[in-house]
Amino acid sequence: MALDPVPPIGGAPLALFFTQVGVLLLMATLLGRLAVRLKLPAIVGELLTGVILGPSLIGHSLPQVASRLFPHSAEQAHLLDAFGQIGVVLLVAITGLQLDTRLVRKRAATAARVSLPGFLIPLALGIGVGSLVPASLLAESSDRTVFAMFLGIAMSVSAIPVIAKTLMDLGLLHRNVGQLILVSGTVDDVLAWLGLSVVTAMATTGVHAAGLAETVGYLLLFVVGSLFVGRPLVRKVMRTTAKSAEPGVTLGVTVVIVILFSVTTHALGFEAIFGALVAGVLIRSGGKDVLTRLAPLRTFVMAVLAPVFFATAGLRMDLTALADPMVLATALLLLLIAVVGKFAGAFIGAWSSGLSRWEAVALGAGMNARGVVEVIVAMVGLRLGVLSTAMYTVIVLIAVATSLMGPPILRMAMSRLEVTAEEQLRRAELDDTLDRDGRAPVPHG
Template sequence: MAQTDLFKILSALVLLLLAAHLTGRLFRRFRQPPVVGEILGGLLLGPTVLGQLLPQVQHWIFPKQGPVAVCLELVYQLGMLLLMFLAGVEMRTVFSRKDGRTVGLIAVVGMVVPFAFGLVATSVLDTSDLLGPAGNRTALTLVLACSIAITSIPVISRIMLDLGIARTPFARIVLSVAVLEDIVLNVVISVAVGIVAGSTTNGFGLASELGIGSANASAVYHSLASVGFLALVALVGLLLRRRLTASGGGPVAPLAVRVSAVLASAAACLYLGVAPMYGAFVVGLISGLTAGAAGTASGPAADEAIKAIRSFATGFFVPVYFAVVGLKLDLIRQFDPAFFVAFLAVACVVKAVSVYAGARLARRPAADAVHLAVAMNARGGPGIVLATVALDTGIGSPSVFTSLVLTAVVTSLLAGWWLERAINQGSLDRDDELPPARLPDRPLSSTAGR
């Protein structure tokens, strides 16, 4: 590698990391999701701001092709994998049997109705202008439907932690529903990515070796592959958990082995034609379960390994990932205000009405149902990951990417403002056990604002 390219790579990483941390800290100081600040940091360095003020400098530091672009794309992809791994880890210990009926009704109504609405609306309307280079209408339909139905666990958990309501029954219901939604919707997203990948892999992967070519056969294959991968890894995790519990502990996979598992699962997903982020997400789920295996001496060691991964991931890879998301945003040439406003309004209304209906069917008070509807509209990190996946795989156009990212940002900010307002008005209670300033640093807060 030429010294000039190495200099550009190091300079680009330094600028992205500093911009992400500085703007993220600024947003955190004002009790806003840091992920919004990290994206803003990248936006300032991208074509929207720096590209308008100093276009030659912006193109020199952040070229679209060559070694620098390849290196930044690698760090970006690793950041997404580690983010999804941490999202999976955070999904442990949020369920309670006494909330079963409420969680079930809100999850079914609040996810199925928006997803079905997205499927119907996208099928009826002309979406030819929204298609990406892949030109696959089915995949785009699935992505847009998921973007309407999705909820961000990390963002809403951090908001509730900052507001001092993280231990309330309200928070437990929100997180439990979000866990179920994210698991199901990640399967759907993986299927959408697989459908597109199956037609562009040039002979690579199991689907190609099996001779699967038609659209219907591809959809069936990738659905089975996604569910089968989840079932296989879950079975391995269950057996490992039982073995740890029965033996009372034992050697625990060190940090290097856990990171290797994330990379290996992502590589396996690529071969199967499944979204690589899905593999990292599933490994995170299993890691969270095995780390929490009761009665084992290995539990603390496993928690330490996950804590170490979280530390370097959230210190470098994840902030750079979100900064690169901002870097890819071009609000001058790749932003359709009419589509964004329409999509934002429809997504928020459909999701809010569905969650509200589910909460009322579960006999929750009207005020509580409204708070649930707003809280579960926060799309945050998962919404941004969905947008980047749609862009990187060619499912959606750059304008779709921009609109999905901005929708995730706006809904996250709206959820924080609404819940704080509800607390100040006395319609939402804070934690009874500890004041906000003394809340412990739980796993759910670790990827703050993501």
């Protein structure tokens, strides 16, 4: 017996959804460009879009306007969330495309000595503070252990997209320390995604030894399977698409692969974005022709999907929560822990590797930027019910603050380091590569 087809979405909800996306994208684009003109990361303006339209400003001062544009309707909110989730999955996949695994293998020993303290120290500090945060700041359904673990992960992340953009803007991508920052940040990011996957599983299945062992087992199985089965298969598929005269084939297949990997990790109880990250790393193995064909996808994601996602992330912030002395004190303490923990960890790792004081300072400044990654982590915590609105707001503010303080400190430290002959050669090779790609050479540092 045939079932009646599901009726399409009604006119009013669809019109409102289109309006929401249009308003968010317009404001995020304008404020993002304004932020760039002010020498700030674009994400600052994109998040500010949500802050203005959300409960922090419009929702607080003009509640009727806010309720008409963003009504308290689960179905309507889910439409916007679904749009944002597509954006964040593709954004994380593009981050995976930027991870140079050959560079990681080449400088693995030094990167490990730098990145591990830079990851473990803020992780331990975050877990410690998470165990002491007043119960009033926890979400109603949040387990204290899961919350503490989640806070530790949020404190320990770095953000490869922010780090790479900062190094390029400052003309430091060719410097030895710049390369080491990139590799060490990559190691930190991978560890953070693995940790986030485990904490996500703990939040959904509960905290018990058997469940944790099963979670780690599934995680290892997925990673090993991706490495030994997924990698050659994805490489072959992507190289085959690169032979097509139509570039759209490569783009379409890429999105399919990202979605399949995301669905797989989600089905295993992990975050879909971890699967997207792995998919991006594997797609990169298809070669330069594949990466060139994916340039339009990157442009669309960065110019359309990502700004809307970060604007929706800002919608969930409530800066009025900082009027509570307890929330404000917690925010300042966590910011101090995030900065000191990452700086101390990276500095200790660099110092123990025989690097100079200013090289160690530069590494700490570069890896301290959390930006995009910490915002995504915060959104995951809010969706899982691990974070309250107040704690979510605090973590996003930390992401913005650490991204703002990195460039000036990095510029100051690198100005005290002489440029070597090896770096000058790498500079020339980088300029040549960028010229062939049709882009202007990065500015000299």
